Amino acid sequence: MANSDSMDEQHYLANYQAGDYSSPLVTVDVAIFTLIEGQLHVLLVQRGNHPAQGRWALPGGFINTDSDLDLSEAAGRKLHEKTGINAPYLEQVCTSGDASRDPRGWSVTVLYMALMAHAPTAEFVETVTGARWWPLSSAQQQHLAFDHNHLLEAARQRLSSKTAYTVLPIHTLDEPFTLTQLQQAFEEVLGAPLEKKSFRRRILSADILEESGEAPPPGGRGRPAALFRPKAGLEDHAFVRVVGEGR
Amino acid sequence: MANSDSMDEQHYLANYQAGDYSSPLVTVDVAIFTLIEGQLHVLLVQRGNHPAQGRWALPGGFINTDSDLDLSEAAGRKLHEKTGINAPYLEQVCTSGDASRDPRGWSVTVLYMALMAHAPTAEFVETVTGARWWPLSSAQQQHLAFDHNHLLEAARQRLSSKTAYTVLPIHTLDEPFTLTQLQQAFEEVLGAPLEKKSFRRRILSADILEESGEAPPPGGRGRPAALFRPKAGLEDHAFVRVVGEGR
DNA sequence: TGTTATTGTTGGCATAAAGCCACTAAATTG
DNA sequence: CAATTTAGTGGCTTTATGCCAACAATAACA
Numbered sequence: 001m002a003n004s005d006s007m008d009e010q011h012y013l014a015n016y017q018a019g020d021y022s023s024p025l026v027t028v029d030v031a032i033f034t035l036i037e038g039q040l041h042v043l044l045v046q047r048g049n050h051p052a053q054g055r056w057a058l059p060g061g062f063i064n065t066d067s068d069l070d071l072s073e074a075a076g077r078k079l080h081e082k083t084g085i086n087a088p089y090l091e092q093v094c095t096s097g098d099a100s101r102d103p104r105g106w107s108v109t110v111l112y113m114a115l116m117a118h119a120p121t122a123e124f125v126e127t128v129t130g131a132r133w134w135p136l137s138s139a140q141q142q143h144l145a146f147d148h149n150h151l152l153e154a155a156r157q158r159l160s161s162k163t164a165y166t167v168l169p170i171h172t173l174d175e176p177f178t179l180t181q182l183q184q185a186f187e188e189v190l191g192a193p194l195e196k197k198s199f200r201r202r203i204l205s206a207d208i209l210e211e212s213g214e215a216p217p218p219g220g221r222g223r224p225a226a227l228f229r230p231k232a233g234l235e236d237h238a239f240v241r242v243v244g245e246g247r
Numbered sequence: 248m249a250n251s252d253s254m255d256e257q258h259y260l261a262n263y264q265a266g267d268y269s270s271p272l273v274t275v276d277v278a279i280f281t282l283i284e285g286q287l288h289v290l291l292v293q294r295g296n297h298p299a300q301g302r303w304a305l306p307g308g309f310i311n312t313d314s315d316l317d318l319s320e321a322a323g324r325k326l327h328e329k330t331g332i333n334a335p336y337l338e339q340v341c342t343s344g345d346a347s348r349d350p351r352g353w354s355v356t357v358l359y360m361a362l363m364a365h366a367p368t369a370e371f372v373e374t375v376t377g378a379r380w381w382p383l384s385s386a387q388q389q390h391l392a393f394d395h396n397h398l399l400e401a402a403r404q405r406l407s408s409k410t411a412y413t414v415l416p417i418h419t420l421d422e423p424f425t426l427t428q429l430q431q432a433f434e435e436v437l438g439a440p441l442e443k444k445s446f447r448r449r450i451l452s453a454d455i456l457e458e459s460g461e462a463p464p465p466g467g468r469g470r471p472a473a474l475f476r477p478k479a480g481l482e483d484h485a486f487v488r489v490v491g492e493g494r
Numbered sequence: 495t496g497t498t499a500t501t502g503t504t505g506g507c508a509t510a511a512a513g514c515c516a517c518t519a520a521a522t523t524g
Numbered sequence: 525c526a527a528t529t530t531a532g533t534g535g536c537t538t539t540a541t542g543c544c545a546a547c548a549a550t551a552a553c554a
Contacts, residue, residue: 023270024312026344026355063344065271065353070345095342095357097273097310098317106312108273108355110342180531197533198512216521222530223520427502445541447503463550469501470549 024097024106028075029060029148031155032087032114034133035172040188041118041133042152044144045082048130051103052145058152059083059131060109075112083131085121087114089171093151093158101147109146113155115171163189167208170230176212178225179203207231271344271353275322276307276395278402279334279361281380282419287435288365288380289399291391292329295377298350299392305399306330306378307356322359330378332368334361336418340398340405348394356393360402362418410436414455417477423459425472426450454478 032043044056059082060075068074072090079087090112097108118133140152162168169185183199203209209228216224279290291303306329307322315321319337326334337359344355365380387399409415416432430446450456456475463471 024273024310026271026273063271063353063355065346068346068353071342071355074344092341094339095318097321097357099312099315106310106315108310108318108357110344110355178531195513196531197514200532201512219522220530221522222528223522223532225531425502442542443502444504444543448541466551467501468499468551470503470551472502 024108025102025104026063027060027107027109028063028071028078028112029058029109029151030075030079030087030090030112030114031058031093031152032079032083032085032116033136033155033159033172034116034118035185035188036118036133038184038188040136040172042136042139043083043085043131044134044139045131047145055145056132056134056139056142057145058111058148071110072112075110079114083121085114085116087116089115089168091158093155096147096151109151111151111155113158115159115168117172117174119174160189160191167203167206167230175229176214176227177229178227180225182228271355272349272351273310274307274354274356275310275318275325275359276305276356276398277322277326277334277337277359277361278305278340278399279326279330279332279363280383280402280406280419281363281365282432282435283365283380285431285435287383287419289383289386290330290332290378291381291386292378294392302392303379303381303386303389304392305358305395318357319359322357322361326361330368332361332363334363336362336415338405340402343394343398356398358398358402360405362406362415364419364421366421407436407438414450414453414477422476423461423474424476425474427472429475 034041034043043059045059047053047055047057059079061078061082063071063074064077068077072092075092076087076090079085091114093111093113095108095110097106099106101107101109136156140149140156143149144152159168163186169189170182172185172189173181179200182203183194183196186199187194208231210231212227212229214227216227281288281290290306292306294300294302294304306326308325308329310318310321311324315324319339322339323334323337326332326337338361340358340360342355342357344353346353348354348356383403387396387403390396391399406415410433416436417429419432419436420428426447429450430441430443433446434441455478457478459474459476461474463474
């Protein structure tokens with residue numbers, strides 16, 4: 001049994017060199033989320049070919065073993081090629097592989113989740129590329145290509161579960177932002193209201209934000225809010241517990 | 248840009264059908280942990296062939312696109328083939344892929360973490376298969392095959408971070424067990440002492456254990472401890488926060 | 495047959511974090 | 525200069541955790 005390994009590999013290599021070994025196809029897919037008018041959206045692209053022609057899908061595609069140095073680079077590249085976006089936050093979620101998810105045969109896809117603020121490339125994405133931002137719920141209601149409904153759900157779950165102990169939603173906001181905007185981002189991602197005082201206490205005591213001196217934008221109603229941006233250096237996820245439900 | 252997709256796939260398929268497309272090699276690897284005399288161990292197998300001949304490695308190997316229905320099944324099968332173990336707990340950790348981790352070229356491996364109690368197959372593993380249980384620290388100190396040092400570290404981190412909010416270490420114990428044994432399992436996995444009273448409060452109030460009527464084994468010193476086993480039905484991870492450090 | 499050592503189990507209070515809700519502050523509108 | 529709206533804080537209640545000492549049940553031993 002110690003050499004079932006050997007058997008396996010020798011068998012594989014022999015066949016591989018003979019050209020008939022069926023290694024699964026390997027792709028990367030990216031679920032990129034943003035907030036548009038307070039609502040969580042995901043970017044989908046419409047497939048131009050078979051299989052699943054015409055269906056909406058997560059941006060992604062085959063790894064290029066010539067140009068991609070690793071998986072995250074392949075994911076970033078695919079996202080950029082299809083949408084023009086350079087993902088500011090990218091995290092591996094999971095890998096799905098079986099005999100039936102792609103009609104062409106056994107295939108494997110590595111799923112990434114990405115987050116971005118909407119403003120920067122808003123018009124570009126909508127007009128130049130074939131991509132479109134969908135409200136998350138609409139995206140989940142339709143029949144996506146391959147097993148992308150499952151992948152999208154996995155990414156959504158990762159996002160919301162990680163939001164319970166990190167500040168991930170920060171990446172969906174344009175800077176600077178108010179604490180109220182930040183709280184609304186958390187609430188939208190978690191799908192549940194948060195207690196104002198507790199939220200502010202936790203975020204502020206975590207000491208990850210700094211007040212941007214900027215003047216609040218004119219035209220708002222009510223008392224103008226202080227503007228914040230993440231302190232330089234910590235960028236990604238800092239640990240902050242943001243559980244409480246209430247309101 | 249909307250059809251870089253098409254280009255890509257057509258290009259791929261053309262070459263694939265012509266037989267010269269280089270899809271990366273896809274493997275699964277399993278880091279299986281257990282407790283032996285209170286110490287965390289990981290199971291490694293010694294490689295019989297190149298590359299990395301003679302090196303210790305995580306059990307794993309190529310996906311069999313004929314017999315494996317999906318990735319987790321492939322992982323379970325590989326583990327069983329190489330060690331005789333049928334993993335009682337198996338969880339996907341991450342996927343590593345790049346041009347340099349395997350000298351044969353671009354390759355992708357999907358890493359799984361598994362947990363088991365030591366007793367059931369103890370002698371079998373050590374004598375019949377070419378596998379060996381290593382204390383985790385010794386395993387991490389040596390130079391493993393491929394990028395298995397990184398994979399092992401990723402699995403270890405997943406195990407300990409998830410132990411902060413689940414009862415994963417339960418799977419490393421033989422049933423029934425005492426609360427002290429359970430606490431020691433948590434402490435070994437977390438690498439930090441836990442406060443006795445708080446630990447028991449949390450575990451018991453989570454209502455996931457039931458007292459096994461069994462008589463405590465003879466020969467122990469001090470007051471005999473109550474014996475528990477997980478309540479049927481919840482098996483996997485139940486949410487229990489087990490943070491406190493103290494002591 | 496005590497006595498001591500050892501391990502398991504629980505009580506009870508101190509401290510810290512979170513929830514709650516009302517009050518104050520600063521702006522706009524008319 | 526009210527009324528309205530949104531931002532931000534004070535302060536009490538509730539809950540979770542840390543901590544440590546007491547009490548319980550067994551074995552080893554004098």
